[in-house]
Amino acid sequence: DKEMYKFLHEEIAQLPVQYRAILTLYHMDDLSYQEIGEIMSLPDGTVKSYLFRARKLLKERIIEKYPAEELW
Numbered sequence: 001d002k003e004m005y006k007f008l009h010e011e012i013a014q015l016p017v018q019y020r021a022i023l024t025l026y027h028m029d030d031l032s033y034q035e036i037g038e039i040m041s042l043p044d045g046t047v048k049s050y051l052f053r054a055r056k057l058l059k060e061r062i063i064e065k066y067p068a069e070e071l072w
Contacts, residue, residue: 011061019054026051 012020021040025031033044033051040047 007065008058008062011058014061015054015057019050019057022047022050023054023058 012023015023018040022036025036025039026033031039033047036042036047037044042050
């Protein structure tokens, strides 16, 4: 719903810049690890690591603010 969409955008905006950029490039722009690495001058492994950390941090923030029963 609109409230969750707004919440997600707000939480993504609070992520560290590199995490936010990689998350956006991967999930919204559908770029590969290699393409993101070329754009950001990072090795593929670093891109994967940052993406994992960004998702983990975002998940933790969501769980912290929304009880599980509201998410499902």
